Amino acid sequence: MAERMQLRGRTAVVTGAGSGIGQAIAMVLAHRGCHLALVDVNAASLAGTVAQLPAACRVSQHVVDVASREMVAALPAAVSTVHDRVDLVVNNAWCWGRWHLRHGIRRRFRLALRYQLPRRRAHDARVHAVAARQ
Template identity: 65%
Template sequence: MTLRGRTAVITGAGSGIGRAIASSLAQRGCHLALADVNTEGLAETVSLLPVSGLRVTQHQLDVADRAQVAAFPAIVREAHGGADLLVNNAGVALGGTFEMVSEADFDWLFNINFHGVVSMTRAFLPLLRASTEARLVNISSIFGIVAPAEQVAYAASKFAVRGFSEALRHELDGTTVGVTVVHPGGVRTNIAERARAPEGVDDTEAAQRRAAFKKFLRMPPAKAGEIIVRGIEQRRKRVLVGSDAVGLSLLARLAPVSYWSIMAKGLPK
């Protein structure tokens, strides 16, 4: 897929993987409509981009707000004339066992990680269909392939993104819209620091949980963004980001029921 001169819409573009994807796309001459709830983060992303000759717009957007999402395509059409690429990257994290996580927190995460993807796709699919060649890119996780204990809400949302993306790909087969689902492993973003702690977990324990999780976040975001954008260029249906993602994906194939007993041996108690 040739990206020069195309227009990409990216959610969660104010930091981390979203910012890295924006940078890799800008380097290829792709116009950008960048969205995030954090306007300061968006401004910082734009300040880091090679924007000469590109149309780059910033949009404050909460993907869990369906009214905001429904209004967003018209804003992008007015600013850019259309869209060829939608990257559903916005996401949040929530640790804790199922019994620890409240219903409200579970719904909060799902409204962003899954329903936000669905709402954005529903809103932008008409613009993507109007393109001569378009692609929908949904960021799942390696936890959309394996499901560790104490990641019940997060893993459920990322498995849902995977299932949604694969079924939609089959429905859009033969159209101008392709679908890519991305499964990053441990990418060094701030998702652990921003993760919501379940009710009943004090600040000390929450900090310890975040610190333990951060040890597995090793890949620089810039490298992850480049892997993802290369996958888009190659029209790949699935992109695994990092050797840990590749390894765990293989483990899930070889031991689809018992992989957790193997994984757990390498985790802190």
């Protein structure tokens, strides 16, 4: 049987964290000891998610529209101002199109893990895409 991924003390970025599947993923990760960088287009929804997290969870909130190239490009740098590493990226926010497939959150964080985020080796991190649609 495969061993469960150890999450205590690790940092995860979760897009679409303001509601639904993204919020549920954030809750599970927080209860398993993860620190979180939560991303959503709706600031009020993000605040609602954060209010439900355990006090021990270090969390940052990032209001980002994943359909915006500029906002997506700036996200890794914003996350790195609060978290010194990223171990897991859950790309749950829904956005579709050629640009998003080529240059979206998943690719941006792969590049950031390799070149931008300090003290982190790219091969240690995991990037997951969740196919969620509203």
